[in-house]
Amino acid sequence: MLLRTATTATVLTLLMSATPALSENLSHLNQLLSSRECEDCNLVNAGLVRANLAGAQLQGANLANANLSRANLSGADLTGANLTGASLNGADLTGANLTGVTLQQTDLRNSYLTNAQLEGTSLENAYIQRAVGIPTSASSADQLYRLAVAEAQQRNYEIAVEYSTQAIEADSDYAPAYLGRGVARYELGDESAAREDAEVAAELFAAQDNAEGVQASQQFMKAMEIARQRPEDNGGGSSFGDILTGIGSLLMRFLF
Missing domain, CATH: 1.25.40.10 (Tetratricopeptide repeat domain)
Structure with missing residues (x-):
């Protein structure tokens, strides 16, 4: 009986400690969608297909493995953001600030990068087939x-x-x-x-x-x-x- 009680208490403690992190992620997602301002947010695995995020402030945000396919990110500020494994297939990144962004295994196929700022950013490990507007300085x-x-x-x-x-x-x-x-x-x-x-x-x-x-x-x-x-x-x-x-x-x- 004591063992069962102790085990139950341990499980509840773990669940309670995990809840704030899950809630915080949802809070960040709602914040982004409502205000388009989410600096340093945790948006790992976020589903943002076709989301209208034009001009969004996403400096330092963690968007690893997020799905941003065909999202409108024109003019968005993603300075220093983590886009490792994220999908931006067909996304509009026209004029976006991608300075210092991590693009490891990032899917940028068919995306639009005209006038995007890519200082200190490498596309070498990203998928860029059919992307439009890629500056030669960002790829080898x-x-x-x-x-x-x-x-x-x-x-x-x-x-x-x-x-x-x-x-x-x-x-x-x-x-x-x-x-x-x-x-x-x-x-x-x-x-x-x-x-x-x-x-x-x-x-x-x-x-x-x-x-x-x-x-x-x-x-x-x-x-x-x-x-x-x-x-x-x-x-x-x-x-x-x-x-x-x-x-x-x-x-x-x-x-x-």
């Missing part, structure tokens, strides 16, 4: 090139060109991006621009003592020449197809 050439390759694999060549160009803007000596952009431009029918990119890629690879890169660039130029001389091989012939397959394998190898 490697990351942008990975996105370009992913889009090219889906035959989204125009987007692949855009990501490759952004990678080049981030690092003007990033040779794989020139070659990747050249391949995408060729698939879009712009052989002249494709050849220019391939030539630049070959020069950069040579300067960087990257024999595989030089080989890939030369193979690509050879493939274009074959296609021009034998139009029936373009896109379907074994020679042209085999060469492009080899280039694709090399391009993928540059990612690792």
Whole structure:
């Protein structure tokens, strides 16, 4: 009997000690939704899908694993906030202050980041595919090139060109991006621009003592020449197809 009483008392004590934390989280959530002011709030796992949080004051807030998909956060101040694992897929972050925000494994796909402030913030470990308005200063050439390759694999060549160009803007000596952009431009029918990119890629690879890169660039130029001389091989012939397959394998190898 004493043991049962002691056990019951222990359970009640634990429940009572946990209640304030749960209540406080709900209080913070209600505060945010009613006033859009919630600095340093605990909003872990909060469900805020499509929430209208334009101009919200969320400095230092903990939004880890929160669902902010398609939320309106335009002009919001998220300085120093924790968005680890949060979903902002399709969210509007136009003009938002994301200075010093933690974006580990954060889903920013299809989001809008035009004019967003990202000083001291890295997008390197965030998912940014199809995000609009990403400044090249917040992402690396490697990351942008990975996105370009992913889009090219889906035959989204125009987007692949855009990501490759952004990678080049981030690092003007990033040779794989020139070659990747050249391949995408060729698939879009712009052989002249494709050849220019391939030539630049070959020069950069040579300067960087990257024999595989030089080989890939030369193979690509050879493939274009074959296609021009034998139009029936373009896109379907074994020679042209085999060469492009080899280039694709090399391009993928540059990612690792």
